[in-house]
Amino acid sequence: MKVENKSNQTNPFLPEPARIVRAYHLTQDVKFFQVRLVDMEKALSFRYRPGQFAMISVLGAGEAPFSISSTPSRPGLLEFCIRKVGTVTNALFRLKENSLIGLRGPYGNGFPIEAMEGKDVLIVVGGLGAAPLRSVLLYCLDNRDQFRRVIVLYGSKRPAEMIFREEYFDLKKRSDLECHLAVDADDTGTWTENIGVVTTLFPKVKEVDPANTYALVCGPPVMYKFVIKELIKLNIPKHQILMTLERRMKCGVGKCGHCAIDYIYTCLDGPVFTYWDVLHMRELI
């Protein structure tokens, strides 16, 4: 038997103890978690790429995959935006700051940062899609000189559901970044930005250089079809349209099979796929 060992961990399923440093609500059902591995050496040497994910365990409740929302350019702390949807997330929501959880990773392919260098980056976010895309956005901002234009289009249902709302309003003030926000409906009466779905923001993006643009998309499944249509209209090549997908996972390392799509595994070959992959694999979205 040929055993190929790429990871340093002997047991790839063993959760590493980690502590919740901060936890607060972003919206009613989305919470922000700052987490640090208890072993400081491991915490500082935890290398990952924007777009990768980690498996988080809550003792007794179970384990689930979560995309990392922080950027590797700010090492030490890992951040997650988590929506309360199931057993593990419900248990996580109840945990107070300083609680211990289990964490292992990073897993998945992540965004092709090297290929994106020197190019324009167009980030299209819907709702909680902001969680994985925040990583790549912060990375671009921390390494601003490595990328050309950085454009962010962010749509959410209502103002209250727009996570990191203040962060994005701050971004609007920056001159080295184009940031356009939209809500489907404004129930506050104070919304000053666009009203409509995220695709209504596309006219605001001027003079796109399609061959040199990477479009990064993440949002609810219904969003992809419409957003991709716009991106194709802009002539952005299919293999430069990147999206990050969600599947059920029990291992994160290509063993349990749950995230299989045709003959690939989301956890190994994804979660970042190109639009070409989507056309090619059929089952993706």
Place this chain on the structure above:
Amino acid sequence: MGKIKIGIYELTGCAGDALLILDCESQLLDIFQAADIEAFLMAKSDNSHGPVDVALVEGSVTTEEEKEELLAIRDRAEIVIAIGNCACEGGIQAALTASENWSKEFRQVYQDLKLTNVKPIPSQPIDAFIKVDYYLPGCPIGQEQFLTTFTRLLAGHPPELYRFPVCMECKWRENDCLLNKNLACLGPLTKGGCGAVCPSHNLPCIGCWGPAEEANRSAEFKLLLEKGFDLESIKRRMAIYAGTTIVDFFNQLKKEKS
């Protein structure tokens, strides 16, 4: 945080599920230590009607009075769990409901007997009247599933129930498929978690854990017909533990026939 409050209630059934909980001998002390058992008719006499965190309800609803009792339980319970086939599906006593002749058959049994203390109604699973949070299937329920559910609830986590049919565990126990040996095994139609005890002893499954999530009745029905079983015997076998869920299937069969 105080101890979790639990009530165990019995409607119409054989009390086998309550008995099974009492039968968790080696764990019983731990159970009583971990939770305040507010009501458990089989185990204690001082039963309260106060609020509980978790209500375990056994048995089906067969009288108006039970319906009222059940509604009251729902009102005072945070989480309601149906335990056992009667509560989950209506039980054997609900197999009659499929015949649509409930009142006629009722008269056949009880003649013109005047019931003064109860108003009987066709047997129904408890979710016909109230919202049920979780289901612990089985006739009786499985001890293992009860204990894992209990401990998860104590920790504040929803139970992780088995969501596969009997065949999975049957294969784990390395049994030859009884359907393939031309026995009327209901394994593929039945919720797993029992450990496939019957097929492991060469006895075809009779479906006592109730219909599986995705029970493909029409395929198994045709398969058994093809294997030479007669229509009525297959229908009877499928109906025993399927409770009210079988009615739609029988109606569909009727439609196909005509």
Place this chain on the structure above:
Amino acid sequence: MRILKLKRQNLFPFLQAISNGAELWGPIKKDNQTIFNFVPTEEIAKLNLNFTRTLLPPKKLFVPPSFIMFQVTNKGYQEDYSWIKERVLFGLHPCDLHGLLNLDRIFAQNFPDSYYVQARQKTLLLGLSCWPDDYCLCQSTHTDIIEEGFDLFFTDLEDYYLVWIGSSKGDDLIRLKPEFFEEGLNEKDIESYIKWRERRAQAFKTKINFVFMPDLMELKYNSPLWEKAGAACLACGSCSMVCPTCNCYNVRDEISLGNKPGRRVREWDSCTLLEYSLVAGGENFREKKSSRLKLWYTHKLQAFGSKFGKPSCVGCGRCLVTCPVGINVKSISDSLEGQKVDAFWVRFSEEVRP
């Protein structure tokens, strides 16, 4: 490869000799049943040399149907390898050895699964030649012969066995009882082996057009045959349980009463079950049985994992003898090829939608 001869009557004494200090597992007939299973035994005479296939494939020794991965306490997760023992597994037919090689690609590479790897490393694999029955498809899947992946392989040439030594550990076993073995094959031995191969090759009655399947899977992705098979599928998961290359599993956390540790449990799962692709929040990526069957057959007949390219079916015939409604590699392959198939699921679909 070193090849020796072992007289027929010396096989059991040899197995006896090597099972000191290790648990001997082999094919044994189940009481009152017509099936065989790999089970541990101290009574070597109970081993059956003429079985065609066991009900469960040997994967159960390396990934048991249900086992505890971690003991869980307030301090965290403690690995539990207590089920892993030194074992000798005898009676592996070529298809099963190929099946294990396929599982190695999933479990022993790219974040190697430490449970699988340890169990594999502690188990010696002793292969045994076989004779096909009506359900064996291994000739079509090119897995009827095995050249690697075993410690020893015994080819039954009636009076004696040719013993192929596949590993250094296998060679060590021979050294425990060198007096049983004969070095050097003569012309006659080679001749009888060639004859045996020829006769065996002729004995396969059932065939599928395996090499054509990846293309057909692609071309017939939207074929109505999937809806038909889906309509009859009992979603019982048996096909996955008995398949030597099905690797999927589920993980559950169990909590104990009192102060005892909890457990993280790993259990076999099947992509043909409804819950398989359900994500938190309730979205199910494969609600239809037809799409689940398609995934199952993609792995068996088209490709298995992005890095390996080739499909995983090893032609053991277990799905043929197991699926109560006749959905199996043979009937699906034949249907994909456009052949008229005699299977319950085909008859059922004709009744349901004439």
